[in-house]
């Protein structure tokens with residue numbers, strides 16, 4: 405059983421790749437699961453053995469090997485979009501947790517290499533399979549990963565905020581369209597009722 409520790413302290417050690425390989429929808433939910441004792445400290449492949457050692461020290465629990473069922477720690481990689489194949493559908497944009505893809509609908513998309521973590525979450529939504537993950541050739545660097553984590557967390561929060569705002573806008577638009585349709589229906593009914601009342605008044609006069 406893992407001893408309780410503030411989720412903030414645990415989250416501050418996580419890579420903030422937001423890849424979901426730990427079985428949680430992002431680093432923060434994994435941090436909270438560890439803090440509550442419902443997740444083990446060895447479920448984050450991007451953090452690898454260095455992270456496990458740090459979490460073990462923070463929580464005063466034994467170091468354990470990385471859980472093989474959650475994947476292996478990979479060398480740094482980034483996504484590359486084949487711009488000759490990209491159809492500009494924009495389906496990859498909401499999938500990237502750190503907004504590392506830029507482009508507009510019907511225009512070619514491209515990856516901001518400096519922000520891409522190589523998580524691969526943009527691959528499944530692409531209908532033409534024009535995104536591939538390629539190693540950067542650089543060695544794994546735990547200190548550099550830690551240095552980038554604050555920025556990645558901010559990018560993820562901004563990404564979530566943007567998705568939520570767009571969701572509300574769409575919902576609002578949908579509600580607006582429904583309200584317009586209901587108002588039109590009411591006006592048509594009112595006109596029909598007025599005509600019927602006028603006919604009735606004429607017939608009974």
Ligand code: SF4
Nearest residue numbers: 423424426430431448
């Ligand atoms: S970086 Fe680690 S903690 Fe964060 S979502 Fe990926 S596997 Fe989970």
Ligand code: SF4
Nearest residue numbers: 500520521523524526
């Ligand atoms: S571009 Fe793709 S691989 Fe890179 S961070 Fe975004 S989702 Fe992950």
Ligand code: SF4
Nearest residue numbers: 490491493494496530
């Ligand atoms: S999902 Fe694929 S085709 Fe669509 S914009 Fe992204 S890279 Fe281009």
